Amino acid sequence: MLCNLCFCIFLCIYLAYSYCSNSISRVCHDTFIHNNNNNNNCLRLSDEAMRVAVVYRLGCKSCEPRTCVCDKAISARGLHGLACRRSGPRHQRHSQFNNILWRASKRASVPAMKEPAGLSRDDGKRPDGVMLLPWAKGKPLAWDVTVPDTYADSHLADTATTAGAAADKAANNKVAKYRQIANSRICVPVAIESAGTWNHQAVELVQELGRRMTAVTEDTREATYLFHRMSVALQRGNAISFHSTFTTK
Numbered sequence: 751m752l753c754n755l756c757f758c759i760f761l762c763i764y765l766a767y768s769y770c771s772n773s774i775s776r777v778c779h780d781t782f783i784h785n786n787n788n789n790n791n792c793l794r795l796s797d798e799a800m801r802v803a804v805v806y807r808l809g810c811k812s813c814e815p816r817t818c819v820c821d822k823a824i825s826a827r828g829l830h831g832l833a834c835r836r837s838g839p840r841h842q843r844h845s846q847f848n849n850i851l852w853r854a855s856k857r858a859s860v861p862a863m864k865e866p867a868g869l870s871r872d873d874g875k876r877p878d879g880v881m882l883l884p885w886a887k888g889k890p891l892a893w894d895v896t897v898p899d900t901y902a903d904s905h906l907a908d909t910a911t912t913a914g915a916a917a918d919k920a921a922n923n924k925v926a927k928y929r930q931i932a933n934s935r936i937c938v939p940v941a942i943e944s945a946g947t948w949n950h951q952a953v954e955l956v957q958e959l960g961r962r963m964t965a966v967t968e969d970t971r972e973a974t975y976l977f978h979r980m981s982v983a984l985q986r987g988n989a990i991s992f993h994s995t996f997t998t999k
């Protein structure tokens with residue numbers, strides 16, 4: 751694990767960078783930086799995951815330029831792994847978010863089911879999870895997770911000028927996708943960009959889950975811990991996706 755001095759140096763650089771960045775005006779839950787001295791192993795990043803998180807955020811060189819296993823060129827920044835079509839770990843990152851939300855729902859005494867079948871008879875689309883008790887306005891909540899890549903060519907023109915543009919676009923696509931079940935469920939898109947920016951519905955969902963968990967456990971830090979878990983899961987997933995682009999030849 752990184753020593754305290756290294757961590758403090760990174761924290762100073764990161765905060766200075768964030769102050770100058772337009773992402774400061776948006777909710778950007780990179781809360782992993784606040785809890786890496788936590789003794790809870792579930793909320794810690796390995797040295798390598800922290801290195802990848804730092805170099806991505808600061809725009810530094812992360813590796814030697816080379817060719818990916820999918821035959822695309824990878825620059826010294828190594829961002830290709832976040833969106834590589836051959837990167838299996840991208841799906842693990844998605845399932846990790848889904849598991850965290852499912853467990854949080856259970857902890858808030860609202861049982862939930864992952865990938866329920868039969869919600870929409872017309873198109874057969876399945877959200878990532880649905881709660882089995884009413885959440886608000888007499889309706890259960892259904893969520894669907896997506897992790898758009900901030901640095902993907904298709905998003906870069908928007909994300910370079912508007913923090914969270916990729917998350918908002920992905921969230922709107924999810925809302926359109928689940929229009930059929932919106933009459934019977936509250937559909938919440940959870941769009942978390944690879945650079946750490948969330949769509950506002952996801953933030954509100956986690957805050958509300960935290961509030962309901964606190965009502966059960968009487969621990970007022972539930973929402974904070976939930977943000978931490980999601981944030982750490984993103985950085986771990988990014989690091990694994992980054993490493994998946996290396997060939998073993």
Ligand SMILES: [Zn+2]
Pocket residue numbers: 818819820821822830834835836837995
């Ligand atoms: Zn690739």
